[in-house]
Amino acid sequence: MKEDLSSFLPLSSATLHILLSLAGDDLHGYGIMREVLRQSQGQYKLGPGTLYDNLQKLIEERLIQELGQRAQDDDPRRRYYRLTSRGRGVLAGEVARLERVVREGKLRLQPANPRRA
Amino acid sequence: MLRLFYRWLLRFHPTRFRERFAEEMLSIFDHVEGRAAAAELVGDAFISLVRQWIMRSEYWEEKATVSVPAGACGLPVFYTLESYKPRKSALIEGAVLTWIVYSALFLAIRHGKVHSVYLPSLSFESAASSEVQLPTSTPNLPPTQARVHPRTQSAAIEARANSSEADRPSLGKPMPSEPNSSARVSVSQEQARLDATGKLGRTITTPPLVQFPSQSVARAKIRKETFHLYVGVYSTDVPNKLTVLVTAQDGRLAIEVPGEQKSMLVHIHGARYAFSEAQDNWIEFMKNGNGAVYGLQISLNGSESRSLRKVN
Numbered sequence: 001m002k003e004d005l006s007s008f009l010p011l012s013s014a015t016l017h018i019l020l021s022l023a024g025d026d027l028h029g030y031g032i033m034r035e036v037l038r039q040s041q042g043q044y045k046l047g048p049g050t051l052y053d054n055l056q057k058l059i060e061e062r063l064i065q066e067l068g069q070r071a072q073d074d075d076p077r078r079r080y081y082r083l084t085s086r087g088r089g090v091l092a093g094e095v096a097r098l099e100r101v102v103r104e105g106k107l108r109l110q111p112a113n114p115r116r117a
Numbered sequence: 118m119l120r121l122f123y124r125w126l127l128r129f130h131p132t133r134f135r136e137r138f139a140e141e142m143l144s145i146f147d148h149v150e151g152r153a154a155a156a157e158l159v160g161d162a163f164i165s166l167v168r169q170w171i172m173r174s175e176y177w178e179e180k181a182t183v184s185v186p187a188g189a190c191g192l193p194v195f196y197t198l199e200s201y202k203p204r205k206s207a208l209i210e211g212a213v214l215t216w217i218v219y220s221a222l223f224l225a226i227r228h229g230k231v232h233s234v235y236l237p238s239l240s241f242e243s244a245a246s247s248e249v250q251l252p253t254s255t256p257n258l259p260p261t262q263a264r265v266h267p268r269t270q271s272a273a274i275e276a277r278a279n280s281s282e283a284d285r286p287s288l289g290k291p292m293p294s295e296p297n298s299s300a301r302v303s304v305s306q307e308q309a310r311l312d313a314t315g316k317l318g319r320t321i322t323t324p325p326l327v328q329f330p331s332q333s334v335a336r337a338k339i340r341k342e343t344f345h346l347y348v349g350v351y352s353t354d355v356p357n358k359l360t361v362l363v364t365a366q367d368g369r370l371a372i373e374v375p376g377e378q379k380s381m382l383v384h385i386h387g388a389r390y391a392f393s394e395a396q397d398n399w400i401e402f403m404k405n406g407n408g409a410v411y412g413l414q415i416s417l418n419g420s421e422s423r424s425l426r427k428v429n
Binding site: 028029030033047048049050052053055056057060075077078079 | 140141143164168
């Protein structure tokens with residue numbers, strides 16, 4: 001039975017960016033911050049406080065999971081995070097919602113057709 | 118220096134958050150380059166500290182693990198609810214809130230205006246009746262043991278016994294101004310009954326009537342002759358001259374105070390009478406050794422003064 005994930009929507013900007021950054025690869029905290037900066041083309045800068053506050057919440061909601069240390073030569077203090085299938089479903093739902101918003105926005109912003117006299 | 122301050126800020130985060138993320142946050146701090154970026158992280162840590170303590174109380178402590186016992190075929194036979202343990206801060210907040218509510222309640226009761234309680238009215242109109250003083254005392258005092266005239270005593274007992282349910286004291290219910298006819302006592306019948314039972318002339322221990330502070334009134338009808346002892350003009354000389362006129366009207370005493378409405382007086386006990394409209398106000402007649410009234414003590418809105426009798 002498919003779980004209803006609509007209760008998670010809409011996502012906050014920070015949550016959306018974090019889930020989006022983890023959609024490609026498993027990342028540690030600093031990697032997520034850099035990926036978010038890259039995705040937003042430098043417009044959205046996520047601080048560690050906001051990042052780990054969101055990570056804490058997302059782990060509780062089982063949208064992401066903690067992997068622990070990965071590479072041998074990496075900083076031992078770093079932990080890696082992975083998007084769960086549940087998190088992926090929530091992200092897909094949010095992307096679909098944003099698509100509808102974008103479509104609606106484009107429709108509204110189209111130049112109005114001149115009325116016939 | 119900034120790193121030390123950053124670490125110090127992380128140390129003050131809630132335990133669960135600190136144990137889980139502090140080292141990782143510190144590693145990020147170590148990776149950033151430039152003093153401006155480091156200062157930015159310090160600001161971010163400060164905001165995070167406030168946010169975690171104010172808005173993230175649900176993450177302060179580890180969740181209790183839920184144990185689900187397994188049945189014979191591996192399925193749980195029942196589910197247990199998560200053992201709920203309230204936060205310490207919630208308990209403190211609850212205690213403070215309770216204290217505030219109870220304090221407000223006690224203050225409201227203490228300073229409340231409406232808490233009058235009346236006791237039933239009694240009337241004695243037999244030939245043997247005289248000025249009957251009902252025993253009144255505070256609830257804490259022991260029962261009054263007194264040798265009283267058997268007729269008077271039996272009348273009081275009978276009057277109490279015969280008082281109907283409607284005459285029982287009740288909060289906020291004023292007693293009727295006229296005495297109940299059932300309270301009237303035929304002394305001869307009562308004397309005959311006591312003679313038959315052999316109780317006449319014995320010492321009787323009477324329990325005190327319950328009197329509520331300053332508000333309760335046990336009224337007894339006073340003989341008209343007694344009024345003449347009290348009727349007159351009373352005044353104080355210094356510092357604020359106050360003239361009080363006490364009159365008899367319709368079988369009751371009345372008082373006129375300048376600036377106040379004429380008020381009927383209600384007998385409380387002894388020579389003390391309360392104003393029928395405002396029973397916090399009262400007067401008490403002062404008598405000399407011969408029983409002659411030479412003045413009165415008056416209590417108006419909490420301030421007391423003494424007046425001497427000027428005109429009879």
